[in-house]
Amino acid sequence: LEQDKDLITLISYDGGSRIPGARMGPTRLMDWTISRYPFIKNDYCFNELVFNNSPFDLVFKKIYDTLSEKVNKYERQIVIGGDHSISAPLIHMFVSKNKLVKKKLVIFDAHIDAFEDGTRIIKNWNFINYIVNEIDELLIVGPRDVLKPNYLPNKIKVISTLYMRQFSEKATKKIKIFCSDKNAEYYLSIDMDSINPSEFPGVSYPIAGGISYNLISQLIKSIIEKTDPKFIDLMEFNPLIEQSMSANALFFLFYSIITTKPKERREFK
Numbered sequence: 001l002e003q004d005k006d007l008i009t010l011i012s013y014d015g016g017s018r019i020p021g022a023r024m025g026p027t028r029l030m031d032w033t034i035s036r037y038p039f040i041k042n043d044y045c046f047n048e049l050v051f052n053n054s055p056f057d058l059v060f061k062k063i064y065d066t067l068s069e070k071v072n073k074y075e076r077q078i079v080i081g082g083d084h085s086i087s088a089p090l091i092h093m094f095v096s097k098n099k100l101v102k103k104k105l106v107i108f109d110a111h112i113d114a115f116e117d118g119t120r121i122i123k124n125w126n127f128i129n130y131i132v133n134e135i136d137e138l139l140i141v142g143p144r145d146v147l148k149p150n151y152l153p154n155k156i157k158v159i160s161t162l163y164m165r166q167f168s169e170k171a172t173k174k175i176k177i178f179c180s181d182k183n184a185e186y187y188l189s190i191d192m193d194s195i196n197p198s199e200f201p202g203v204s205y206p207i208a209g210g211i212s213y214n215l216i217s218q219l220i221k222s223i224i225e226k227t228d229p230k231f232i233d234l235m236e237f238n239p240l241i242e243q244s245m246s247a248n249a250l251f252f253l254f255y256s257i258i259t260t261k262p263k264e265r266r267e268f269k
Ligand SMILES: [Mn+2]
Pocket: 109, 110, 111, 191, 193, 194, 205, 236
């Protein structure tokens, strides 16, 4: 009877980041959430994975093995990280469990995590390189880093906030087009640093500017309503940097995601 429920997985891992602290994000979010919504653990299914300095190939395998067997047992899977390297096994799972249709990825991020350094170790700043060949199209919303990645294939589309005057209209329009593909399955990944650091300071690599909390929650709501993503992740909340304002903002975003139902439910193919 869990089939119509969401599975929420908390993944405590920040070995993919140069700055520690994101591993504490899930616990901090849950403390805050339970104080505002005490019965959440009755209404949703929870799952927890904790990694202490494990090598990433073990982290990758454990995440993949644990969550891929649950794919058809739950309506959706929502993952709270942890650093963004965790998205690599999740996207790999999304791809390998999806054999029939097009695979599209929407990432909200202040950075384009596609830096090539030849080390072959998945980090939060290069995970896109490891999954880009597996997916059909990728849209990154919100980057504003002056450091441009040294590898950016054509299938990656970018809506930067650097031209903020038209950003809201441009992003809304481009997301709408990207998300209206009836033959595609969608994966939605949210790096919390995509939000303006004045509203979400608790991230390891804040960059000035960015998407307002109101706009991002509006955009995410409409993406979920349109595409019914079976996998959503919320990454990079770092309570060691800031833990009150950010936990509160993340709680509202998380709550809005779990309570937003798509306009029409689709079966994961
Ligand atoms: Mn980022």
